Amino acid sequence: MPETKYIGKAARSKEGPRHVTGRGQFTDDLTLPGMLHAVILRSPHAHARILSVNSDEASSAPGVFAVVTPQDFQERTKPFKPGRYAAGLRKPIPEYACAMEKARYLGEPIAAVAARSRGEAEDALELISVDYEPLPAVVDTRNAMEESSALIYEELGSNLAWKGSLTYGDVEGAFRSADQIVKDRFSIHRYSSTPLEPFACLASYDPASRKLTVRVNAQVPEVIYDALREALGLDDVRVIIPDIGGGFGQKIHLIRKYVVIASVLAMKTERPVKWIEDRSEHMMAAGHSCAQEFEVEAAVKHDGTVLGLRFKEIDDVGGSVSTLTIHFTNKLNNLSNTYKVKNIALEGYSVVTNKCPVIPNRGIGKPGMCFIWERIMDRIAQQLNLSPIEVRSVNLVQPEEMPYATPSGNIYDSGDYPGLLKRLLEKIHYEELLENQRREREKGRLLGLGVVIGVEPGGRNASRDMAIFPEMKESPGAGGVNGATVKLEKNGTVALFLGSPNCGQAHETTTAQVAADILGTAPEQISTTTPFDSDLAPWGVAAANSGNNFHLYDIGAVHGAATKLRQKMLALAGHVLNTDPAQLAIESGTISVPGSSVKKITFAELGKIAYGNQSLMPEGFEAGLQTTFYYTFPHGQPNLVPGADRKVRAQFTFSAAAHAAVVEVDRQTGKVHVLRYVIVGDNGVVINPDVVNGQIYGSAAHGISVALGEGFIYNSDGQLLTVTLTDYGKSSTVETPRIEVEHRPAPSPFTSLGQKAAGEGAAIPSPAAIASAVEDALKPFGVKIRDLPLSPEVVWRLMQGAPQS
Numbered sequence: 066m067p068e069t070k071y072i073g074k075a076a077r078s079k080e081g082p083r084h085v086t087g088r089g090q091f092t093d094d095l096t097l098p099g100m101l102h103a104v105i106l107r108s109p110h111a112h113a114r115i116l117s118v119n120s121d122e123a124s125s126a127p128g129v130f131a132v133v134t135p136q137d138f139q140e141r142t143k144p145f146k147p148g149r150y151a152a153g154l155r156k157p158i159p160e161y162a163c164a165m166e167k168a169r170y171l172g173e174p175i176a177a178v179a180a181r182s183r184g185e186a187e188d189a190l191e192l193i194s195v196d197y198e199p200l201p202a203v204v205d206t207r208n209a210m211e212e213s214s215a216l217i218y219e220e221l222g223s224n225l226a227w228k229g230s231l232t233y234g235d236v237e238g239a240f241r242s243a244d245q246i247v248k249d250r251f252s253i254h255r256y257s258s259t260p261l262e263p264f265a266c267l268a269s270y271d272p273a274s275r276k277l278t279v280r281v282n283a284q285v286p287e288v289i290y291d292a293l294r295e296a297l298g299l300d301d302v303r304v305i306i307p308d309i310g311g312g313f314g315q316k317i318h319l320i321r322k323y324v325v326i327a328s329v330l331a332m333k334t335e336r337p338v339k340w341i342e343d344r345s346e347h348m349m350a351a352g353h354s355c356a357q358e359f360e361v362e363a364a365v366k367h368d369g370t371v372l373g374l375r376f377k378e379i380d381d382v383g384g385s386v387s388t389l390t391i392h393f394t395n396k397l398n399n400l401s402n403t404y405k406v407k408n409i410a411l412e413g414y415s416v417v418t419n420k421c422p423v424i425p426n427r428g429i430g431k432p433g434m435c436f437i438w439e440r441i442m443d444r445i446a447q448q449l450n451l452s453p454i455e456v457r458s459v460n461l462v463q464p465e466e467m468p469y470a471t472p473s474g475n476i477y478d479s480g481d482y483p484g485l486l487k488r489l490l491e492k493i494h495y496e497e498l499l500e501n502q503r504r505e506r507e508k509g510r511l512l513g514l515g516v517v518i519g520v521e522p523g524g525r526n527a528s529r530d531m532a533i534f535p536e537m538k539e540s541p542g543a544g545g546v547n548g549a550t551v552k553l554e555k556n557g558t559v560a561l562f563l564g565s566p567n568c569g570q571a572h573e574t575t576t577a578q579v580a581a582d583i584l585g586t587a588p589e590q591i592s593t594t595t596p597f598d599s600d601l602a603p604w605g606v607a608a609a610n611s612g613n614n615f616h617l618y619d620i621g622a623v624h625g626a627a628t629k630l631r632q633k634m635l636a637l638a639g640h641v642l643n644t645d646p647a648q649l650a651i652e653s654g655t656i657s658v659p660g661s662s663v664k665k666i667t668f669a670e671l672g673k674i675a676y677g678n679q680s681l682m683p684e685g686f687e688a689g690l691q692t693t694f695y696y697t698f699p700h701g702q703p704n705l706v707p708g709a710d711r712k713v714r715a716q717f718t719f720s721a722a723a724h725a726a727v728v729e730v731d732r733q734t735g736k737v738h739v740l741r742y743v744i745v746g747d748n749g750v751v752i753n754p755d756v757v758n759g760q761i762y763g764s765a766a767h768g769i770s771v772a773l774g775e776g777f778i779y780n781s782d783g784q785l786l787t788v789t790l791t792d793y794g795k796s797s798t799v800e801t802p803r804i805e806v807e808h809r810p811a812p813s814p815f816t817s818l819g820q821k822a823a824g825e826g827a828a829i830p831s832p833a834a835i836a837s838a839v840e841d842a843l844k845p846f847g848v849k850i851r852d853l854p855l856s857p858e859v860v861w862r863l864m865q866g867a868p869q870s
Contacts, residue, residue, distance in 0.1 A: 069582045070581070070582055071578040071579075071581050071582050071587075071588055072578055072579060072582050072750070072752050072818060073750065073751060073752065073753075073754070074578075074753070074754070075753060075754055075755045076574055076577075076578050076588050076753055076755075077574075077588075077589070078571060078574050079571075079573040079574045079577055079588070079593065080567070080569075080571060080573050080574060084308075089308045090307045090308050090595075090596065091262060091265070091282065091307055091308045091309070091310060092265035092266065092267055092280055092281065092282050092307055092339075092341070093262075093265050093339075093341050094307075095267055095280055095307065095339075096339075097267065097269055097337035098337075099336045099337060100267070100336065100337040100338070100339055101130055101131075101179040101180060101181060101186075101330070101334060101336050101337065101338045101339070102179070102180060102181070102182055102183040102185075102186050102338070102339055102340075103177055103178065103179045103186060103326070103327055103330055103338050103339065103340040104177065104178055104183065104186040104187050104190050104340070105174050105175075105176070105177045105190075105323070105326065105340070105346070106174070106175045106176040106177065106178070106190050106193050106195070107171075107172040107173060107174060107175060107346070107349070107350065108164060108168035108170070108171060108172065108173045108174075108175055108197075109171070109197075110168055110171070110197055110199050110200075110202075110783075111168075111169075111170055111171045111202040111204070111384075111419035111420070111779075111782060111783020111784065112167070112168065112169060112170075112199070112200040112201065112202045112203065112215065112217070112419040112783060113167065113168045113197040113198060113199045113200055114166065114167050114197065114198040114200060115135065115164060115165075115166055115167060115168060115175065115195065115196075115197060116196040116197065116198055117194075117195070117196045118134045118135060118136070118175065118176055118193065118194070118195050118196075119193070119194040119195075120132040120134050120176060120192075120193050120194075122192040122193075122194070123178060123189040123190065123192040123193045124189075126180075126185070126188060126189035126192055127185055127188075128180040128181035128182060128185030128186075128189075129178060129179070129180045129185065129186070129189045130179050130180060130181070130334045130336065131178070131179045131330050131333045131334045132176060132177070132178050132179075132189070132193065133163075133176060133177050133326070133329055133330060133333065134175075134176045134193075135161075135163055135164060135165050135166075135175065135176070137329065137333075138161050138162055138163050138165070138329065139161070139165065141297075141329055141332075141333075142161060142162065142296040142297060142325060142329065143295060143296055143297075143298065144159035144160050144161050144296075145160050145161075145292055145295055145296060145321070145387065146291075146295050146539075147386075147387075148318075148387055148388075149530040149534070149537070149541045150387065150388045150389050150390045150391045150394070150530065151386050151387055151388075151389050151390075152390075152530065152534040152536075152537045153227040153229060153389065153390060153415075153533065153534055154221070154226065154227065154386060154389065155221060155222075155226075155227075156220050156221060158218055158220060158221070158386050160385065160386065160387055161296075162174065162296065162321075162322040162323075162325035162326050162329070163175055163176065163177075163322070163326065167200075168197070169217055169218075169384030169385070169417075169419060170350070170383060170384035170385075170419055170420055170421050170422065170783070171349055171350070171419075171420075171421070171783055171784060171785055172346065172349030172350030172421065172785075173350060173384065174322065174323075174326060174350075175193075175195060176190075176193050176195075177326050177327075177329075177330060177340075178190050178193075179330040179331075179333075179334055179336075179338050183341075200215055201215040202215075202419045202781070202782050202783035203215055203217060203224060203417075203418050203419050203783075204418055204419055204420060204779050204780075204781060204782075204783050205418070206356075206358070206379050206380075206381045206414075206416040206418060209224040209225075209416050209417070209418050210223070210224060210225050210414075210416060217384060217417045217418070217419060218386070218417060221417075224416055224417050224418070225414060225415075225416055226382070226386055226389055226415050226416065226417050227389050227390060227413075227414070227415040228412075228413065228414045228415070229390075229393075229412075229413055229533050230410065230411065230412040230413065231397075231410070231411050231473075231532065231533060231711055232409075232410040233400075233407075233408065233409050233410070233472035233473050233711075233712070234373070234407045234408035234409065234472045235373075235408055236373050236375055236408045236409065236410040238373075238408070239364045239372035239373025239407075239408040240362075240364040240372075240373055240375075242364070242372055243364035243365055243366070243372055243373070244365065244366050244367045245365050245367070245448065245449070246362055246363070246364055246365075247362070247363045247365055247441060247444050247445050247448050248360075248361065248362045248363075249361055249440065249441065249444050249849075249851065250358070250359060250360050250361065250851060251358075251359045251361065251436060251437065251440050251851050251852065252356070252357065252358045252359065252851065252852045252853070253356065253357045253432065253433050253436060253832065253852075253853050254356050254776045254777070254852075254853055254854055255353045255354060255355070255356045255381070255420070255421075255423075255776055255777040256353065256354050256426070256771050256775055256776045256777065256854075257315065257348070257351075257352070257353055257354060257426065257777070257793075258311070258312075258313030258314065258315055258426055258427050258767060259347075259348075259790065259793070259795060260310055260311030260312060260313060260315055260316070261310045261311050262282060262309065262310025262311060263341070263342035263343065263344060263346070263347040263351065264282065264316065264320050264323055264340075264341075264342040264347065264351060265281065265282045265339075265340070265341050265342065266279060266280070266281045266282075266320075266323055266324050266327045266339070266340050267279070267280040267281070267327070267337060267338070267339040267340075268280075268324065268327040268328040268330070268331040268337065268338050269331055269336075269337040269338075270328070270331045270332045270335060272332075272335055274301065275299060275300075275301060276299075276301040276302075276303065277293060277297065277299050277301065277302050277303070277328055277331070277332070278302075278303040278305065279293065279302075279303070279304055279305070279324055279327070279328060280305045280306075280307060280596075281304065281305075281306060281320065281324050282306065282307070282308075282309045282310070282312075282316055282320075283304070283306060283316050283317070283320050283321075283324070283566070284309070284312040284314070284316045284317050284566065284568060284609065284610040284611050285317050285608070285609040285610065285611055286304045286306060286565075286566065286597060286599055286602075286604060286608055286609075287604075287606060287608065287609070288317055288318065288320075288321055289304050289320070289321055289324055290302055290304050290599060292321035292324065292325060293324065293325065293328060296325045297325070297328060297329075297332070302599075303598070303599055303600050304597075304598075304599040305596055305597065305598050305599070306566035306596055306597040306598075307595070307596040308567075308569075308595070308596070309566060309567065309568040309569060309610075310569065311568060311569055312568035312569075312610055312611070313426060313427045313568075313767075314424060314425030314426045314427055314429060314611060315351060315352055315424060315425075315426065316568075317424060317425050317609075317611055318352065318387060318388055318422075318424050318425070319350070319351060319352045319385075319422060319424055320351075323340060323342070326340070327339070327340045344789070344790065345788045345789070348777075348785065348787065348788050348789070348790075348793065349421060349785055349788060350421055351421075351424075352421060352422060352423065352424030352426075353383065353420070353421045353422075353423055353424065353426075353777055354392075354423065354424075354426035355380050355381060355382060355391070355392040355423040355430070356380070356381040357378060357379070357380055357381075357392060357430075357433045358378070358379040359376050359377070359378055359433070359436075359437050360376060360377040361374070361375075361376040361437055361440075361441050362374070362375050362376070363441050363444075363445060364408075365445050365449070367449065368451075368459060369445055369446070369449055369451050369455060369456035369459045369460070370459055370460060371404065371406045371445070371460050372406070372408060373406065373407075373408035373409065373410075374406055374408070374409050374410075374437075374438075374441070375409070375410040375411070375412075376410075376411055376412070376437055377411075377412045377413075377414070378393060378396070378411065378412065378413045378414065378433075379414045379416060380392050380393060380413065380414065380415050380416065380423070381416055381418050381420065381423075382415050382416065382417055382418070382422065382423050383417065383418055383419075383420040383421050383422040383423050384417060384418065384419055384420060384421070384422055385417075385422030385423075386417065387422065388422060388423050388424055388425075389415045390413065390415055390530070390533065391423065391424075391425060391429060391430065392423065392429060392430035392433065393411075393413035393415065393430065393533070394430070394529060394530050394532075394533055395428075395429045395430030395431055395434075395715075396411060396430050396431075396433070396434045397473055397475075397529060397532060397713065397715040398430075398431055398434075398475075398522040398529075398715040398716050399431045399434050399435060399519065399520050399521075399522055399829070400434060400471065400472075400473045400475070400715075401471040401472065401473065401475070401520075402434065402435060402438040402439075402518075402519055402520055403457075403461055403462060403480075403482045403518050403519065403520055403721060404438065404460040404461060404462065405460060405461070405462045405463075405466070405469070406460065406472075407472050408472065409472055409473065413533075419783040420777075420779055420783065421777075421785070425611060427764060427767060427824075427825050427828040428825045428828045428829050431521075431522070431825065431829045432768065432771075432828060432829050432830075432831075432832050432833075435517070435519040435829045435830050435832075435833055436832055436833045436836070436853075438519075438833075439517040439518075439519070439830065439833035439834075439836075439837065440833060440836065440837070440850075440851075442456050442457055442460075442517075443837055443840070453516065453837075454486070454490065454495075454516060457486065457516075457518060458483060458486065461482040461483050461486070461518075462477065462480070462482055463482075463483065464480065464481040464482075464483070464484065464811070467479050467480060467811075468814070468815075472712075473532075473711075473712060473713070473715070474532075474703075474704035474707070474710075474711075474712030474713045474714055474715070475522070475704075475713075475714060475715055475716070475719070476700075476704075476714060477520070477719045478717075478718055478719055478813040478814060478815045478816075478821070479719075479747075479749070479811040479812060479813050479814060479821075480520075480719065480720075480721050480747055480811045481747070481809070481811050482518060482721055482723075484809060485518065485721060485722065485723040485745050485746070485747060485809055486516075486518055486723045486745075488723075488745045488807065488809055489516065489723040489724075489725055489743060489744075489745040490516070490725075492725075492743055492745060492805075492807060493514075493725045493727070493741070493743055495516075498514060498727070499514070502514065506845070509732070510729060511729060511730040511731075511732060511842045511843065511845070512727070512728070512729050512740075512842055513726075513727070513728045513729075513730070513837075513838040513839055513840065513841035513842025513843070513844075514725065514726070514727055514728075514837075514838055514841050515724075515725070515726045515728075515833075515834045515835065515836065515837025515838030515839075515840075515841060516723070516724070516725050516834070516837070517723070517724050517830045517833045517834045517837060518721065518722070518723040518724070518830065519721065519722065519724075519829045519830035519833070520719045520720065520721045520829075521613070521719070521720040521721065521722065521748075521821075521822050521823075521825055521826040521829055522613065522715065522716035522718070522719055522720075522822065523612075523613035523614070523616055523617055523716055523717065523718040523719070523720065523821055523822025523823075523824075524545065524607075524612070524613065524614060524616070524617030524618065524698060524716050524717035524718050524822070525545060525607070525609070525611075525612035525613070525614055525715075525716055526543065526544055526545065526701070526705065526713065526714050526715055526716060526717065527541045527542035527543055527544060527545055527606055527607075528540070528541060528542065528543035528544070528705065528706045528707065528713065529707075529713050529714075529715040529716075531706065531707045531713070532707040532711045532712070532713040532715075533711075535707065535711070542606050543701075543705050543706050544697055544698055544701045544705055545605070545606055545607030545614065545617075545618050545697065545698065546605030546606050546607055546618075546695055546696070546697055547564040547565060547603075547604060547605045547606075547607040547608050547614070547618035547619060547621075547622050547695065547696055548564040548602075548603030548604060548605060548622050548626075548693055548694060548695040548696065549561065549562065549563055549564055549576075549603060549619065549622035549623040549625070549626045549693070549694060549696075550562040550603050550626060550691065550692070550693040551580055551584075551623070551626040551627050551629075551630045551691070551692055552630075552689075552690065552691040552692075553584075553630060553634060553668060553671070553672055553675070553690035553691070554672055555669070555672040555673060555675075555676045555677070556669055556672060557590070557654060557667060557668035557669030557670075557671075557672055558590050558591070558592065558668075559580060559581075559584060559586060559590055559591040559592070559668075560591075560592055560593075560594060561573075561576055561577065561580055561591055561592065561593045561594065561623065562593075562594045562601065562602060562603065563576060563593060563594075563597070563602065563619060563622075563623070564602050564603045564604040564605065564607075564608045564618075564619065564622060565597065565602075565604065565607075565608045565609060565610055565614070565615065565618075565619050566596070566597040566608075566610050567595065567597075567610065568610045570610075570615065570756065570759075570760065570824065571753065571756045571759070572593070572615060572619065573593035573595070574588070574753060574756065575620070575752050575753050575756055576593060576619065576620070576623045577591040577593060578752060578753060579620060579623050579624055579627065579752060579818070580623055580627040583624065583627040583628055583631055584627055584630065584631055584634075584651065585631075585650075585651030585652050585653070585654070585655075585656075586651075586653070586654045586668065587653070587654070590654060590668075603622070603693050603695065605618075605695060612716070613716070613718075613822035613823075613824045613825055615824065616718070616749075616816070616820050616821060616822050616823065616824075617696075617698060617717060617718060617816060617822075618696055618698075619696075620752070620816075620817060620818065620820060621696035621698075621816065621817045622694055622695065622696040624696075624817040624818065625694030625695075625696055625817070626692050626693060626694035627692075628694075629692035629694055630690060630691070630692040631651070632646075633687075633690060633692060634651070634656065634668075634671060634690060635647075635649050635651070635656065636683065636686065637671060637674065637675060637682065637683070637686060637690070638656040638666050638671055640681070640682070640683040640686070641666055641671075641674065641681055642656075642658060642664045642665075642666060644658050644664060654667060654668045654669075655667050655668070656668075656671065671690070672690060675688060675689055675690045676688065676689060676690075698717050698815070699815075700717070700815045701714060701717065717815065718749070718813050718815065718816060718821045718822055719821065719822075720746065720747055720748045720749065720821040720822050720823065720826055721746065721747050722744050722745065722746035722747065722826055722827065722830060723744070723745050723746075724742070724743070724744050724765075724827070724830045724831060724834040725741070725742070725743045725744075725834070726739060726741075726742050726769075726831075726834040726835050726837070726838040727739070727740045727741040727742075727838065728740060728835070728838040728839055728842055729842065730839065730842045730843060730860060730864075731857075732864070734857050734861060735856075735857040735858060735859070735860035735861025735862070735863075735864060736857040736860070737773055737835070737839055737842075737855060737857070737860060739769060739773075739802040739835070739838075740802070741802065741803075741805070742765065742769065742802045742803070742804050742805065742831075742834075743805045743807075744761060744765065744804065744805065744806050744807070744827060745806075745807045745808075745809055746761065746806065746807070746808060746809070746826065746827075747808070747809055747810055747811050747821070748808065748810060748820070748821050748822065748823045748826070749810055749811065749812050749813045749816065749819050749820045749821030750810060750812050750813075750818050750819035750820045750821075751808060751810060751820075751823075752818065752820060754808070756823075757808075757823045758806055760823045760824050760826070760827075761804065761806050761823065761826060761827045762804045762806070762827075763827075764824070764825060764826055764827040764828035764829075764831075765804045765827035765828070765831050766796070766801045766804065767828050767831075768827060768828040768829070768830070768831025768832050768835075769796065769801065769802070769831050769832075769835055770794075770795060770796035770800075770801070771828075771831075771832055771853065771854065772831065772832040772834075772835035772836060772853055772854060772855055773796065773800075773835060773854060773855055773856070774794045774796075774854045774855065774856035774857070775793055775794040775795050775796065775854065776793070776794065776853075776854050777793070794854075794856070804827070832853055835855065836850045836853065836855065837850075839855050839860065843860070843863060843864065846863065846864050846866070848863045848864070850863075
């Protein structure tokens with residue numbers, strides 16, 4: 066590739082102007098002729114048998130065109146196929162778009178109404194009569210696993226829906242060789258990313274062609290596409306994804322239920338049907354991050370070297386089995402974190418409860434894995450009377466060991482983990498900070514410092530889950546595929562068609578910078594076509610605004626397509642200018658012979674020839690200047706698909722970052738104030754620093770807020786007590802600290818430009834950093850932080866000497 070002019074620099078946002086001026090096109094902005102509005106009737110019970118549903122009165126209400134009930138879904142649809150996360154079920158569980166026979170969580174869909182207006186639909190909803198038989202709610206995983214517990218899925222015979230284990234290396238040998246065994250238990254609670262825009266869908270059906278078109282703010286088109294084809298038995302499905310007001314994993318799995326509901330209404334009425342979720346619905350039933358409990362043991366030497374790690378994980382997966390193992394299998398992505406520990410064993414239990422089903426959430430299990438490592442590293446330091454920095458340092462993978470093969474099969478592409486940690490300590494003036502802490506403690510201030518480090522995996526491998534499900538009957542695929550199309554228009558501008566939707570992470574801006582550098586034009590001359598349209602986009606299995614896929618698959622596809630187009634443009638220009646294409650240069654939209662003021666041709670002139678003058682094209686030249694490239698990761702072996710040893714490349718690139726949190730705890734209230742938060746990170750080659758920093762700021766803010774109190778709370782009846790954002794406890798901008806970021810990139814040798822992931826990063830280590838800092842602040846009280854969140858009440862009780870389990 067020629068010398069970069071735009072990569073690595075800030076660029077004017079291509080999406081920003083339309084969003085800040087109100088010209089964004091979100092699903093709720095769209096209107097189709099004859100459109101109806103849908104609302105959904107939800108279960109008021111966490112656990113209840115559905116004895117009958119009567120919709121007669123609602124069906125005859127003013128403005129109502131259709132009502133659908135469980136009977137309609139049983140007659141008109143098929144259950145979803147068990148996905149990769151349900152492959153370990155002892156017995157298949159048919160899952161439909163709405164509850165059948167039983168409601169298993171508060172807010173589960175029961176019926177839906179389509180009417181001329183939303184108000185009429187809401188009025189009719191109240192006329193639907195449902196006869197429930199309330200059943201005991203199961204909200205605690207330990208109680209759920211007891212034989213006496215009410216069963217959520219009678220077919221399974223237990224609420225322990227799945228259990229499994231993996232072992233890498235000689236774990237038993239490591240523990241026999243240890244000088245000490247360090248043990249503790251930890252937990253992370255339920256939370257969400259609360260995107261600004263809840264779920265939204267607009268479905269329309271053409272009965273003549275049997276074509277269904279849905280416009281939906283989903284992150285992964287494949288999930289919607291497959292769900293509609295499976296549930297409705299349709300071959301011709303079109304998925305259009307307009308602007309999205311945030312995703313973070315929320316809009317991947319459960320959203321498919323609502324797309325099917327809207328589509329059934331559209332097919333029944335033969336009219337377009339729009340459904341927009343409200344905030345309370347979203348909090349109740351759009352999906353939560355998994356509550357996870359860990360029992361952890363580390364085998365260590367006296368100098369802090371960790372010989373082996375093993376942990377037991379209990380996941381509260383809520384009232385659905387479709388994402389049964391998602392948080393456990395994602396532990397494979399960062400199982401080793403930044404450490405060269407060769408012996409690791411993990412044991413997982415997925416327990417169904419009468420809570421909202423779990424879904425991916427920024428990091429999907431990886432914050433939990435980092436929490437395990439960084440909390441146990443602090444425990445090792447305490448037990449061995451070593452510094453936490455010393456313990457981490459002795460275990461870090463060294464830069465000369467890169468690429469580094471982890472025991473589970475991941476290959477870390479690049480990185481200098483000791484360098485990240487060293488620079489972080491320099492940046493916060495570590496020794497001075499400790500001395501200041503000692504002085505301020507004598508005055509009664511509760512200051513704490515937490516230093517942690519973590520990897521950020523990127524580029525998902527579709528075959529990862531086969532490591533825990535080798536008997537999986539239907540392969541989920543392997544690696545990943547996604548495409549991009551680049552076209553030089555007749556007027557000399559460039560059009561770019563991406564294979565993935567954009568959830569607000571500036572994909573249009575970043576991809577234009579990459580294409581501009583390759584093609585020798587300016588980003589302003591490149592337009593990215595939106596919205597995503599499955600009929601037109603060059604998409605594949607990796608077309609997903611999730612899994613940190615963009616940097617690998619989308620950038621790789623754009624790089625490949627733009628490179629192909631550059632070669633084609635040079636071939637045509639070389640023929641026209643009677644010059645060897647290898648001797649030509651491209652700059653500012655002009656192809657020329659260096660040093661010649663005569664031999665040159667503009668992009669617009671080249672476009673006119675390519676689309677309109679066959680006589681000036683070389684023999685055998687394909688007319689037009691448009692190229693499509695489908696990217697696959699070229700370094701996927703070894704361990705692209707798990708073998709008998711269960712090793713797998715769970716993800717393909719590995720960013721990393723060291724985090725430092727400085728906090729002060731208010732003695733009177735228990736409130737934690739974050740005084741300083743510093744990140745020194747490696748995201749490989751940074752294409753646009755403003756975009757990458759934005760991702761880091763947002764993910765850090767979320768992780769800090771998660772640690773300090775945001776989260777979902779249920780009572781013993783399975784009723785959600787945090788239905789509003791106020792009750793949920795999301796941190797405000799006032800409560801969010803300034804995030805200081807410094808980049809120390811170690812370019813990946815495996816990617817197109819040396820780039821690595823940036824979308825989830827700071828959300829992975831930040832909960833552990835806050836926990837470590839608060840524990841350090843509460844050292845005078847002898848408190849150990851094992852559980853999140855650390856709300857003021859929780860911290861205050863810890864200071865009062867409340868017993869810790």
